[in-house]
Amino acid sequence: MDKKKALEILNDVAIARRKTSELRNYRGMGSIISAWGVVWLLGFGAQSIFPAAAPYVWIVGWLGAFAWTFTRPPKPEDFRALATWVVAVLCICLVLVVTKATQPTAAMIFGLALSAAYAILGIWSGKRFWVLAALVLISACVGWWLVPQWLYLALALGGGVALILGGVSIRRP
Amino acid sequence: MAALDSDPEPLDFATLKAISGATDGNLGSHLVTLEKAGLISISKEIIGRRTRTWVALTASGRLAFREHVAFLEEIIQTSQKAQEIET
Numbered sequence: 067m068d069k070k071k072a073l074e075i076l077n078d079v080a081i082a083r084r085k086t087s088e089l090r091n092y093r094g095m096g097s098i099i100s101a102w103g104v105v106w107l108l109g110f111g112a113q114s115i116f117p118a119a120a121p122y123v124w125i126v127g128w129l130g131a132f133a134w135t136f137t138r139p140p141k142p143e144d145f146r147a148l149a150t151w152v153v154a155v156l157c158i159c160l161v162l163v164v165t166k167a168t169q170p171t172a173a174m175i176f177g178l179a180l181s182a183a184y185a186i187l188g189i190w191s192g193k194r195f196w197v198l199a200a201l202v203l204i205s206a207c208v209g210w211w212l213v214p215q216w217l218y219l220a221l222a223l224g225g226g227v228a229l230i231l232g233g234v235s236i237r238r239p
Numbered sequence: 240m241a242a243l244d245s246d247p248e249p250l251d252f253a254t255l256k257a258i259s260g261a262t263d264g265n266l267g268s269h270l271v272t273l274e275k276a277g278l279i280s281i282s283k284e285i286i287g288r289r290t291r292t293w294v295a296l297t298a299s300g301r302l303a304f305r306e307h308v309a310f311l312e313e314i315i316q317t318s319q320k321a322q323e324i325e326t
Contacts, residue, residue: 067314072318073315075311076312079308082242083245085242085257086258238253
């Protein structure tokens with residue numbers, strides 16, 4: 067066997083390993099994405115239909131989804147993934163407090179932040195996450211610019227349902 | 240083999256098919272050959288009316304694959320050294 071053939075085979079091995087890693091990420095993330103989709107759907111759904119109950123729905127939903135994210139396999143190897151999430155969320159909350167953001171602005175910013183999170187996940191873990199990023203971004207933009215009076219419903223139905231279905235479909239090889 | 244080596248958990252047939260790009264029949268015959276050689280183990284799981292096929296590398300399969308990769312890397316290194324000496 068010559069060098070050229072050996073390089074070809076090693077290249078095929080590297081491609082197979084990369085594809086396996088991507089599929090493993092999709093498989094591991096599927097149920098987590100769906101869980102966040104349920105929180106998104108219920109939280110923004112409550113904000114749209116039962117605004118008084120919305121804070122409780124969000125608190126229970128966030129705690130539940132955080133617990134689900136960090137206890138499901140593949141479990142993070144250390145506390146840094148959880149710490150990154152906490153820092154990012156606290157940072158967004160501080161920005162909202164400092165800028166005295168209204169509730170619709172806060173909803174839009176969280177929509178954009180989630181979209182950015184999936185886009186970054188797409189760069190590191192597999193291109194399918196870009197589809198989720200686009201779906202969340204589109205639902206946020208449609209709600210903000212086209213139907214501002216229905217922003218919460220757009221985020222609930224667009225973002226929430228997209229994440230639930232996305233989580234199911236992303237698991238497929 | 241590369242896919243199975245890079246994942247510590249067994250992989251199902253559909254995932255292997257997606258990674259390899261092979262047809263059902265082609266992949267199936269390759270897996271049977273590898274199983275007969277003792278390089279992989281195949282198990283079946285019944286989920287409702289469907290059967291899911293799981294494939295895992297055996298210890299000897301993992302060793303054989305890694306030795307093969309090391310052999311390929313050695314070919315490249317030897318070739319590079321020969322080129323350096325020539326220049």
